[in-house]
Amino acid sequence: MRVRQADIARRAGVSQATVSMVINGRGDAAGIPAETQRRVLEASRSLGYVPNPVARNLRGKRTNLLGVHSFEAVFPLDRRDYYYEFLLGIEEEAESAGYDLVLFTSAGGEPDRRRRIYRDGVKRLTIADGSILLGVHSDRDELLRLVKDGYPFVHIGRRDIPGATIPFVTTDYARAVEQVVDNLLRLGHRRILYAGSEVPIEPQHDRRKGFRAALAAHKVRTGRLVQLPPDAVTADWLKRLINDGYTAVLLEGLPHARQALTAAAGVAIPDDLSVVVLDSPPSGTNEFAAWSTLRIPRTEMGRAAVRLLLSRLDQPTKAPVQLVLPSSAPAPHTIATPART
Amino acid sequence: MRVRQADIARRAGVSQATVSMVINGRGDAAGIPAETQRRVLEASRSLGYVPNPVARNLRGKRTNLLGVHSFEAVFPLDRRDYYYEFLLGIEEEAESAGYDLVLFTSAGGEPDRRRRIYRDGVKRLTIADGSILLGVHSDRDELLRLVKDGYPFVHIGRRDIPGATIPFVTTDYARAVEQVVDNLLRLGHRRILYAGSEVPIEPQHDRRKGFRAALAAHKVRTGRLVQLPPDAVTADWLKRLINDGYTAVLLEGLPHARQALTAAAGVAIPDDLSVVVLDSPPSGTNEFAAWSTLRIPRTEMGRAAVRLLLSRLDQPTKAPVQLVLPSSAPAPHTIATPART
């Protein structure tokens, strides 16, 4: 059977209340003499006492568990580029804060493989003191309901929902892309193509906003945005771009960029065409080492999310609610002055 | 304020006990008439009741949490090749079994970055119904103590500790390597070099056992095993091997294999030298796509570990304790008949 405070109390010849206070470091404040405290701690150790976080939490105290809810499975390989670094940061920061992580995998099992927070109205998240939420397609209704319920969480990635302030950590995609485009324009590029994916969500909207903003600021009307499937990015397609007078192309996501990587063999990059990938290269590889890519500080976002969550737990009113981290500009590998034509 | 069963009870004009039973579908069994049940459910719905899982667990029911304890951080990039697929399998299986995962990150914070289970005698694992343990360098004393404590767990990877039966899931490294070497010998290879790492643990011991077993079975004495650091694997080193008459080399781990991948440029593979990597290629890449590698069923091991753990929870006495999964033979990419000399 599990060791409870009552067992320690019996062994140390004191009451359960005393044990609770000593163990929680409230012994001095309660005026328990050092000798008694020693006896209690000694008994606790020798019996191998482990506090029951569940009981603790019932009385409104912390469980020292931080939840991680993604709205889909995080480990499948096609999700790895996206989730991995977030998890890395979350793990690092949780470790140093002394929290364990609960991955809410049980919420799955829906036919569509989506993970729900409120399933049959049950919110498992409450085991944890608070949760980090992430996912490409977060469920807005659930976020809204969480806020209404007053459940402490932080979302990774900006989410704007009318009628509520969603706590989040993000990076400023719009500004990052704006700077890239601004830079290209200053170099003399005029015809710039933005190759976007077909199902955009917030981060993509932000990138596109940045694209348009930079063009507008320079009063350039020859930039163009297309939405296309990744496999449309072929060597032919690149050549056609150049023939059409484009001197720079922005690849919104890694799938498009990967296609371009092989398609680029027959094209002079960056002499005939500057290329910028608007996403981070996958961690732990050198897949896009030779290309100009954005650097989304995913690891840092993960860490920041944990820190923000913890500070919101400590000071629910005073802590900031939303946080925007800067993302650094791409290296100039595949950015060049446009060729004179 | 949160809605409790007591609130529903008041609204429906029944007792909290009745509410509990109706809500948990025990109403019919307890002989609560349909009409009353209707009233209770109606009240529950209209008040927006959400059960408190914490209180529920306090009553000694399962927490539906499965622990995952690695003896070090799992997400750092240099650990990814090792941990990722295990986690993938664990997540999949936990999801379909309706369990959440607790990553015990709080056990860190030691100066050596190792994670301890028993720290100050406290075993946080008990939050979970049971745990999966994994790690290259598991702490044997802690495993032993866990067994003695009767804590339900399954280790990923074989661990033999005198005086205890450690529950584990593994794959048969010895047999896999034995088959590889047997195959090479049948092809006519006689001088085979096994390039091993310098700090071997169980899986490496098993591989080496397989190596020796195959040689012994063929009565071949010209196989050799060396231990060396990965960066000793250079183009020169490979050439020297060939000069020394070796026709095949086995690379024990990925670090050595990676070195070989670049060093192999100046060598005719597999014509002058057959090469087999005795580990799985990293998932989600095609890094070793052209080479013969073992296929360690890591994802399946993760799944099997969860299944084994759950069956041990359900039938502590009847369920099996240890499980060995087969690993499949390497493709023949870099295995050839030795050149006549």
Add this chain to the structure above:
DNA sequence: AAGCAGCACTGATCCGTATTAGTAAAGAGG
């Protein structure tokens, strides 16, 4: 010697739910 402060604790209660033992009322059977 009464009064009072401080010490070292303990008893009782609460948190929200599940479960068990029990009970009041209605109806059945003799």
Add this chain to the structure above:
DNA sequence: CCTCTTTACTAATACGGATCAGTGCTGCTT
């Protein structure tokens, strides 16, 4: 009319720990 069942519930309790309002005792004043 009395007893026995059945129906339809409810009261009480347990789970493990945190907290607060005491309580008995000692020692010091005045």
